Amino acid sequence: MSESKHATGSTAVTGEDEVVDLCRDLIRIDTSNYGDHSGPGERKAAEYIAEKLAEVGVESEIFESHPGRASLVARIEGEDRSRPGLLIHGHTDVVPANAADWTHDPFSGEIADGCVWGRGAVDMKDMDAMTLAVIRERMRSGRKPPRDIVLAFLADEEAGGTWGARHLVDTRPDLFEGVTEAIGEVGGFSFTVNDDLRLYLVETAEKGMHWMRLTVDGTAGHGSMTNTDNAITELCEAVARLGRHQWPVRVTPTVRSFLDELSDALGVELDADDMDETLAKLGGIAKMIGATLRNSAAPTMLDAGYKVNVIPGQASAHVDGRFLPGYEDEFHAEVDRILGPRVTRDASRSHRDKALETTFDGKLVEAMQLALRAEDPIARAIPYMLSGGTDAKHFADLGIRCFGFAPLQLPPELDFAGMFHGVDERVPVDGLKFGVRVLDRFLDAS
Structure with a gap:
């Protein structure tokens, strides 16, 4: 300026x-x-x-x-x-x-x-x-x-x-x-590839969000008694299954566009079918990009009981769920399958937002590219998805x-x-x- x-x-x-x-x-x-x-x-x-x-x-x-x-x-x-x-x-x-x-x-x-x-x-x-x-x-x-x-x-x-x-x-x-x-937010930040190339990642898509409250009802009782209907046990086993689940890779249009642009910029082939190898080539942005390849469900909070010698009648957990554009139905079906019939997802106490995706084109994108190159001659804007x-x-x-x-x-x-x-x-x-x-x-x- x-x-x-x-x-x-x-x-x-x-x-x-x-x-x-x-x-x-x-x-x-x-x-x-x-x-x-x-x-x-x-x-x-x-x-x-x-x-x-x-x-x-x-x-x-x-x-x-x-x-x-x-x-x-x-x-x-x-x-x-x-x-x-x-x-x-x-x-x-x-x-x-x-x-x-x-x-x-x-x-x-x-x-x-x-x-x-x-x-x-x-x-x-x-x-x-x-x-x-x-x-x-x-x-x-x-x-x-x-x-x-x-x-x-x-x-x-x-x-x-x-x-x-x-x-x-x-x-x-x-x-x-x-x-x-x-x-x-969150885009337009730089990722230096080498002395001749600096990429600026522009966000064109966002994963959807579903913050879920999970509950399990069991039989309350004395902590000294054998209890095969312990809500905490049932919930923890279900949450552990969900937290360890390996979600399949889903390459959305934005991620495909990102890989194509990056392949062209780097002059190397980035294989969408072997994302582990591809991520290994991305250096400091691998963590951000890796989170946009799959749906995810991260357990974040647990709540149960009020006294050490009392088995509670209910246990609850909170999970931060994120789904890719176009894969919301698949996400929820898989969550329910993993959790099993004993776990209830409480829709009334959860927060949910849709996924977004737009294309990387048009006059506004051209304005971003022109403005970046005017201030950084080795700049190249490319699209990416925010996790x-x-x-x-x-x-x-x-x-x-x-x-x-x-x-x-x-x-x-x-x-x-x-x-x-x-x-x-x-x-x-x-x-x-x-x-x-x-x-x-x-x-x-x-």
């Missing part, structure tokens, strides 16, 4: 100048989401963003779905209002963090080793800050985007978006009228075509996948500034 000038000729503050401070400020607002009705930090974050937008003349509105669970939406008029609009969305909530586990306090926004450290540094207050920085610089310099831009800074993404994106889509779809495309889920699932219900594009140029040694919900989450300062430049160019080209 070139420096803008005031009429007096003095140098104006650019997006690159302030993106780091914006990111640090947002990290310092504790927006931990514990999966319940709490979330007062989200209101504080929304008010901070509203203030930063108001400083440059952008009006916004804050929506509370529950006290403290606040999201913010703003619309910026484009040069050609007859064109469909673009949504840029990011969430302000973060998963909790235990400060004792971290090198630097997770809510300090400290700068060390060339990075901004803290919970949300990559998930996703970095993109929130980059978006704010770009919009503020453009508004100060009077540069309208080519078309309308809708900004959405959302609550509750880390718990499925019920109090954030889902609430807005259900109650205020008019806020997104005329919007046909969107960008958000997790984002607020894109909710906006897709409005007919919006969604992509994950939060551009970051990363050092090859950084374990980017490990930053998400991990200890010592951090984002490179240079990466933030790179993202500001790319996003600014992207808006002009989109």
Whole structure:
């Protein structure tokens, strides 16, 4: 992004100048989401963003779905209002963090080793800050985007978006009228192949999600008595079967496109029928890609009993289930087969979101590629599937075509996948500034 000038000729503050401070400020607002009705930090974050937008003349509105669970939406008029609009969305909530586990306090926004450290540094207050920085610089310099831009800074993404994106889509779809495309997390980050090639993975698909509560009813009794109808025993055996199950590889259109693009970029054949060998060639992104090849069901919580000498009459478990686009029915049928007839899946106490998939083409994709190459001559954008889920699932219900594009140029040694919900989450300062430049160019080209 070139420096803008005031009429007096003095140098104006650019997006690159302030993106780091914006990111640090947002990290310092504790927006931990514990999966319940709490979330007062989200209101504080929304008010901070509203203030930063108001400083440059952008009006916004804050929506509370529950006290403290606040999201913010703003619309910026484009040069050609007859064109469909673009949504840029990011969430302000973060998963909790235990400060004792971290090198630097997770809510300090400290700068060390060339990075901004803290919970949300990559998930996703970095993109929130980059978006704010770009919009503020453009508004100060009077540069309208080519078309309308809708900004959405959302609550509750880390718990499925019920109090954030889902609430807005259900109650205020008019806020997104005329919007046909969107960008958000998780995509646009770099993977360095060699000195002549850096790949940028753009998300075009997401696995579906089903957080399941499993229950088994048994016969309650005294712990000293033999009991062949122990709910805990039955549940643990079923959960162990599910957790150890080897799901078959399913190559979706997005994964096929990813392999084709990667094969061409690397000049080597990547065999979709031998994914173990293929993953071995992917280095640091193998973990992220490997999770998009299969359905999965990971047991995460167990609950049973209230006293050591009492056999409870019921035991329960929670499972994080993820299914590939086009394979939801297969996933549920297989889960039920593995669990057996004694285990009940409680639909009333589970969270479920669909899988998404779009193609890697069109003017918006071309704008991403052009913006990346303008800032990184060895850049090549390729599609990939995210193993997790984002607020894109909710906006897709409005007919919006969604992509994950939060551009970051990363050092090859950084374990980017490990930053998400991990200890010592951090984002490179240079990466933030790179993202500001790319996003600014992207808006002009989109």
